[in-house]
Amino acid sequence: xxxxxxxxxxxxxxxxxxxxxxxxxxxxxxxxxxxxxxxxxxxxxxxxxxxxxxxxxxxxxxxxxxxxxxxxxxxxxxxxxxxxxxxxxxxxxxxxxxxxxxxxxxxxxxxxxxxxxxxxxxxxxxxxxxxxxxxxxxxxxxxxxxxxxxxxxxxxxxxxxxxxxxxxxxxxxxxxxxxxxxxxxxxxxxxxxxxxxxxxxxxxxxxxxxxxxxxxxxxxxxxxxxxxxxxxxxxxxxxxxxxxxxxxxxxxxxxxxxxxxxxxxxxxxxxxxxxxxxxxxxxxxxxxxxxxxxxxxxxxxxxxxxxxxxxxxxxxxxxxxxxxxxxxxxxxxxxxxxxxxxxxxxxxxxxxxxxxxxxxxxxxxxxxxxxxxxxxxxxxxxxxxxxxxxxxxxxxxxxxxxxxxxxxxxxxxxxxxxxxxxxxxxxxxxxxxxxxxxxxxxxxxxxxxxxxxxxxxxxxxxxxxxxxxxxxxxxxxxxxxxxxxxxxxxxxxxxxxxxxxx
Numbered sequence: 001x002x003x004x005x006x007x008x009x010x011x012x013x014x015x016x017x018x019x020x021x022x023x024x025x026x027x028x029x030x031x032x033x034x035x036x037x038x039x040x041x042x043x044x045x046x047x048x049x050x051x052x053x054x055x056x057x058x059x060x061x062x063x064x065x066x067x068x069x070x071x072x073x074x075x076x077x078x079x080x081x082x083x084x085x086x087x088x089x090x091x092x093x094x095x096x097x098x099x100x101x102x103x104x105x106x107x108x109x110x111x112x113x114x115x116x117x118x119x120x121x122x123x124x125x126x127x128x129x130x131x132x133x134x135x136x137x138x139x140x141x142x143x144x145x146x147x148x149x150x151x152x153x154x155x156x157x158x159x160x161x162x163x164x165x166x167x168x169x170x171x172x173x174x175x176x177x178x179x180x181x182x183x184x185x186x187x188x189x190x191x192x193x194x195x196x197x198x199x200x201x202x203x204x205x206x207x208x209x210x211x212x213x214x215x216x217x218x219x220x221x222x223x224x225x226x227x228x229x230x231x232x233x234x235x236x237x238x239x240x241x242x243x244x245x246x247x248x249x250x251x252x253x254x255x256x257x258x259x260x261x262x263x264x265x266x267x268x269x270x271x272x273x274x275x276x277x278x279x280x281x282x283x284x285x286x287x288x289x290x291x292x293x294x295x296x297x298x299x300x301x302x303x304x305x306x307x308x309x310x311x312x313x314x315x316x317x318x319x320x321x322x323x324x325x326x327x328x329x330x331x332x333x334x335x336x337x338x339x340x341x342x343x344x345x346x347x348x349x350x351x352x353x354x355x356x357x358x359x360x361x362x363x364x365x366x367x368x369x370x371x372x373x374x375x376x377x378x379x380x381x382x383x384x385x386x387x388x389x390x391x392x393x394x395x396x397x398x399x400x401x402x403x404x405x406x407x408x409x410x411x412x413x414x415x416x417x418x419x420x421x422x423x424x425x426x427x428x429x430x431x432x433x434x435x436x437x438x439x440x441x442x443x444x445x446x447x448x449x450x451x452x453x454x455x456x457x458x459x460x461x462x463x464x465x466x467x468x469x470x471x472x473x474x475x476x477x478x479x480x481x482x483x484x485x486x487x488x489x490x491x492x493x494x495x496x497x498x499x500x501x502x
Contacts, residue, residue, distance in 0.1 A: 033245035158209030158223030
């Protein structure tokens with residue numbers, strides 16, 4: 001079944017920097033460079049991590065479907081991210097290594113693999129490149145040197161700090177997040193985070209001299225030490241996407257200070273902003289509070305998949321979690337609840353049953369009568385899916401439209417006469433569009449819900465034989481067993497079929 005030709009699609013996205021929706025125009029026609037901040041790998045990924053990665057997975061899928069070549073870079077932070085996101089104290093990974101009596105890179109390997117397993121369970125495609133910060137120390141040292149030479153950084157006791165006030169005299173520190181530097185300074189003048197070596201309270205580390213007990217360290221022109229958290233993403237994005245690329249994405253919690261500092265570093269060391277557009281996902285909350293490791297209110301993805309967390313009423317499949325995330329537009333707050341996930345599970349099953357029904361719909365060989373109104377509705381549904389994603393990747397509207405399309409699919413499946421009122425090529429395109437957006441672009445994997453196909457067909461065969469023999473006790477037993485396994489038997493005029501139980 002072939003999908004309809006791709007419409008000419010003008011994409012609009014909400015650019016955080018411009019604070020408005022703008023027409024997306026890539027720097028190089030036909031090519032998109034995308035950088036998304038990846039995890040700091042010192043623990044298992046949680047639901048809050050899943051949202052940006054599911055979101056940008058859909059962005060990449062849609063752009064590629066439209067014919068763009070996309071280079072998607074999503075990093076692994078394995079050094080330099082200190083407890084409290086500060087410029088002093090222990091490295092999050094080093095701290096975990098000490099607690100578990102492991103080498104830091106053992107921690108990194110363990111949780112990197114765990115993160116990748118969780119992403120694949122959610123059917124998130126691997127990025128084009130997944131660089132690690134520890135593998136790009138030379139690039140970070142080089143960029144730090146360039147910022148020093150430009151006069152926007154200074155060395156102090158073996159560490160190198162970015163001079164925010166000096167930078168702000170020539171540029172605008174705070175333009176991404178909307179923070180006003182005077183307000184920031186007025187609240188921090190008496191607090192230098194315990195760092196007397198810093199000239200100003202807003203200054204942030206580009207390179208830190210390692211204390212004797214610090215586990216991870218590299219040689220540099222200043223002192224043995226490690227890179228600051230912010231310089232890592234600037235160096236890695238530049239290496240793989242160039243000094244200016246199309247889209248920088250991440251969670252809203254990274255907008256300040258992380259992304260604000262990335263802009264400052266690129267302006268200071270390279271002379272321009274790193275990205276043309278900035279996209280930020282809103283947070284997942286639990287009881288109205290941001291979900292995060294630092295707050296201790298997070299739910300690991302593995303716990304969600306297994307149900308092994310006291311706040312969970314049941315286990316939720318990875319596709320249920322993915323669908324739960326996609327039911328909301330990425331810039332809206334999404335609040336966790338068991339009721340919300342259970343509702344997502346039921347809705348997902350209904351849409352998956354639409355995929356099952358498609359298999360039983362056969363276009364008419366002849367057009368009996370033409371239903372122009374129905375034909376126009378089918379064409380509009382197909383166009384609406386494209387329009388929704390072209391308008392700031394609004395997956396919530398696509399999901400709502402898929403439910404409307406499902407009503408038409410169920411009508412075609414249960415009322416075969418309706419099929420003959422629609423041109424076969426239009427019906428083919430409509431059904432293909434449903435599958436395209438459900439599976440290929442939203443990334444819902446039906447196979448995660450499929451039982452063993454051969455076994456299922458064998459059981460259905462036994463059901464048909466029992467029914468023909470009028471062995472109703474056996475019919476009821478098989479129907480009950482299948483229902484317990486999440487399968488509903490459907491007796492139709494065309495024969496016996498099945499669907500996922502709602």
